[in-house]
Amino acid sequence: MPRPLVATVDLHAMRSNLALARARAPGLRTWAVVKANAYGHGLVNAVRAFAGSDGLALIEFDGAVQLRELGWQRPLLLLEGAFDADDVELAARHDLTLVVHCDEQVRMIETARLARPIDLQLKMNTGMNRLGFRPAAVRAAFDRLRASPNTGAISFITHYANAELYEHPTPMPPQTQAERFRAAVADLPGEASIANSAAGLLHDPVPGDWIRPGIILYGGSPGEGSGERFGLLPAMTLASRIIGVQEIAAGESVGYGSRFTARRPMRIGVVACGYADGYPRSAPDGTPVLVDGTRVALAGRVSMDMITVDLSAAPAAGVGSEVVLWGRGLSIDEVAQASGTIGYELMCALAPRVRMQVQEQVQ
């Protein structure tokens, strides 16, 4: 029998989340973001679920080539652009759109010998101070790219540092970044791509010509609270079973470091899922876990292949009982928050050893 740990990817949920993202930004086109193996959900699944998207965006060139091989014919955007000159040639060969965020990348475009021009997205650093040209340098970069025979269409892209804080004070408000962006591209021709998930959900109206939703397509929240409060459906359910039970007396402790000590006699369920599967080792005692549909509490340190839970709230549970670590019935955002991280990290960290299963239909 295979290990009972399975990640079920729900294509219906992904389609529904994409529809919700698009409905929030009427008239705009959509780059569905599928970097990091579609946030852990698999490119093969993403290309099917997001067939209605105008383009797909990612970081990895091998992933982009795989998407072409899977039959994706619409635009593909490489969000960090080329890492070396070979990537520029690969982009021409597979008709990939490249972000250009620094002078070195402009140079790569200028010096390449390409059979056909490639579409480019000029990235502007409007305040996040990660990738991109400062607003004052955008015109010069644009002029250089425009002069190259390797350049097809040029559009403009920027990224918010605090998109989820639309109406809250922050050192770098999205409104400030939007103003800088608008001012810098005012007299330059080209489309604009600004909004990630948070901006697409929370900003009204959503700015730009294209949106770039990622996390919400998978049902995760881009900020506080859980994705469900926006009507998003969880795309990944990580489920397993109880593989052992220990009856322990008051004063006995559980697992490595004896972090959890029972204050009364209790049953401890041992679940086949640990940090080597992507469950966060930082999860404290009390982190919610569903056993046969009932919320129980993590009890004891997460180990490599197992977690242990207090079965007091589920007295009928035993070996073979169904366990949901996150997904349907238990928000990944809640598990992440308890563990001091975000749903993004949990999805992306799903380990390759976890079996993946695909669900097509509404259930």
Ligand SMILES: *Cc1c(COP(=O)(O)O)cnc(C)c1O
């Ligand atoms: C990852 C990424 C996104 C998607 O962000 P979400 O918060 O998941 O919506 C959008 N734009 C860029 C440039 C990214 O790197």
